[in-house]
Amino acid sequence: MGDYPSRSVNSTAGDLSVTPRHAQGAGYGGSPSNFDEPPRGGGGALPKKARFSIEAGFRGLSTASGAMVLVIIVAIAVFLISKAVPALQANTGNFLTQFEWAPNDTQPSFGIAALAFGTVLSSIIALVVAVPIALSIALFLSHYAPKRLATPLGFVIDLLAAVPSVVFGLWGRDVFQEPVRDFSIWLNKYFSWIPLFGGDGPFGQSIMLGGLVLAIMVLPIVTSLSREVFQQTPGMNEEAALALGATRWEMVRTAVLPYGKPGVIAAVMLGLGRALGETIALALTLSVAFDISFNLIENGGNSVAANIANSFAEANDTGRGALIASGLVLFAITLVVNMTARAIIYRRREFRDAAA
Amino acid sequence: MSLLDREVPGVVMTPDNIRSRTLPVAVNLAIAAGAFAVAAAVVFGLAIGNWVLVVVLGAAFYLVGLNVVAGRIEGRRAARDRAMKSLIYAACVLAILPLASVVWTLVSKGIGRLDADFFNTSMNNIGARDPEGGAYHAIIGTLEQVGIATLMSVPLGVLGAIYLVEYGRGKFATTVRFFVDVMTGIPSIVAGLFILSFWVLIVSPWFNNGQPRFSGFAAALALAVLMLPTIVRSTEEMLRLVPGPLREGAYALGVPQWKTILSVVLPTALPGIVTGIMLAVARAAGETAPVLLVAGGAAAINFDPFGGNQQSLSLFVYQQAGDASRYAPDRAWTAALTLVALVLILTVAAKLLARRNKLSR
């Protein structure tokens, strides 16, 4: 310990508060007067490990903070259940199968069937529309566009992912509704023999509008996650495909897509999670109906989350409990979706580490 | 001559068959013209739609025609390559249209009420026939709620990340990491319901003579629940980027681990951590559902986050959107523009900061 190896560390780490005392290690008691003079190793006994040290405290504090996440997840389940149970006990209908939602009556009766159906249907529409487009854009950004275009475009996509959902909802209701209505009328005129596009109107504030708005919202998220996955494709695998005489698309199909598949599945699942839980955009675009219908273009539609936002203001005690019960179902669904997505990502990570 | 060449001609390349014909530009243009002409004839001839349908059908005919003709001239594989390329480009155009429309509407409609009055007044005593009214109270609410949420979630989140990176070993750490990831996907409305049942319905009556009470603080709690996993995740990623030798250098000098973390690791990762926090803040500022459930919204200015209903900018947009007054949509759009500006400034600043970050993957 003759010289001061700490100098270089000091200079790289900025304002490092390593005091000279620490730099001398154990056993040296006095404080150094001069940096040029090499400190001597002490002859005394090594200091004992302190039982209650700052170290232990800090470690405990950060462990507790980490554990907080688990506490919160458990607390969410516990508190939602505790508030939902009284309402479920007061329910005179069947919570799982009934369409109607009338928890504020003196004989409360409510069921989640129609709401859950609307949630799933709107999310499916959103994914069916958004995923192919999002993957195309992600491929465009990662493998087709010149870098000069891909960088700013990727930046814009990231920004769009940050736009609040209430803005998309407002746009869907004030602007997008009109072209969707025109399109619905056109579909109804020529394709009413398909049950999806039947009905007598009015059209517009339909599950299709809600689903499309959701699609536009999910698009940036799925795009930016899958772009990242595609960009991680090892360059040497792409070169291997090209050296075998692959065209660009064949290179993408042989090297990029198989490599990115688990990541893309996870991105889609995360997008699904986002779509299932989306509240405000659907509350603004759907016109409330408690019904199970595959008609995509007629006014109507509902979702668990949108119903919570819409019905909350008029809810009494049981009403609130009923909404919380529906939220519990939503929580459970999204938990399953997210855990599946994460499990896929984790497996992929192990696989990648093993392959490297 | 090999078996391969005998069975599947055209696979084995020799210097004599490496040349291929490319599609002349004139043919390309001719296909385009033909496609749109056919589309127009079909649409107007059968009277089944307007110009929008002509454009859509024409584009579809063009892509199909181009690929059939190109396939004849250039070969099957080149045609497939071209088809996928055109589909990918088409998808980009298709996606840009609505997104551009959102931006355009936001600016053109939002500019209507973008006046001093909007930022100086609240909605107190504004009736359905009054064109005035502003979002001052909502801006105050957003800033307070997001500020308090940040104060709560940042220390927790950063410490949690420190646990995961520096101390966490074994099964417990893996569990925590897994649930941090899962928690990022919890819908905001569920976070709102959680704080509703926990804080508003159970805790707040203790302070309010047994009556449940909405408050800005409750909204901050809900936002903190949403921000926490995002902050843990981004901070964890940044801490992992701090080079190991930097830590070892400090350990080798006898610096205790907690001090190494606080004085070496955190400062090095700081720009990245701040970026993550700003992105979390931006996302929280745009959340509507939890605020609706636990802060309740209000028309008047309320500076006290613990004292009763409070408004927020996003909730203001939602409530104005549902308001019957003919002046409400203008207010909603201007508030939306303000909200987007706030969120985008935070996001852009965070991304620029991230670009200057010296630690990179």
Next chain:
Amino acid sequence: MAKRIEASNVSSYYGSFKAIDSVSMTVEPKTITALIGPSGCGKSTFLRSVNRMHEVLPGARIEGSLTIDDQNIYDPDVDVTAVRRMIGMVFQRPNPFPTMSIYENAVAGLKLNGVKKKAILDEAAEKSLRSANLWDEVKDRLDRPGAGLSGGQQQRLCIARTIAVEPQVVLMDEPCSALDPISTLAIEDLMFKLKDRFTIIIVTHNMQQAARVSDKTGFFSIDKTGDPGRLIEYDDTQKIFSNPAQKKTEDYITGRFG
């Protein structure tokens, strides 16, 4: 089926940076040619120019002409994918497709070319794996992931994948630099065997390897960083290593290169 390659005044650019300056050389069919030289001298760039892989990088272009049996592969009407099928390439690090099995890796190139018949694929897989001296080691586990093999086996799998499409020329870009000596020896043995069917050009940092395997050797060098690489000397391997004409070559192979 091996062909003769002729490069005349080939200069290669990345954007405005000139990586190699007017390289001319003739490679005879069914020979092994080694390219040696210090790092950054452009030997890999030249190799990648031979099958047009260098233009994968944005801004890369070439001047001069490269012909194979008198057909210029840089003519505008030449299909670049056909060129790459005709001139296969093996890379520095083994790069089997991580999502594919050994079998799928071996026939990946054929599948790309639309070969679907199982019988043909099976035969091609066995033939190419045998040619790559790998068949006996993997014949019982063809459906296992290619990434699970050892480094040397992976590299031989990559060679099998390359020769499965029956190219005329095989380019090897430092194929042994990531391998241990025993695997390196296996690859070198393989090269001698492949020489009967293919023209081989190999870039190597290892002068002993060049001396061992090649018939002809080209020495590339640069004057200083930022200058384009040049072909200093190109001759029979024996001559280059025993009696080089250029002082620079002699300095390099005797280890006096500064």
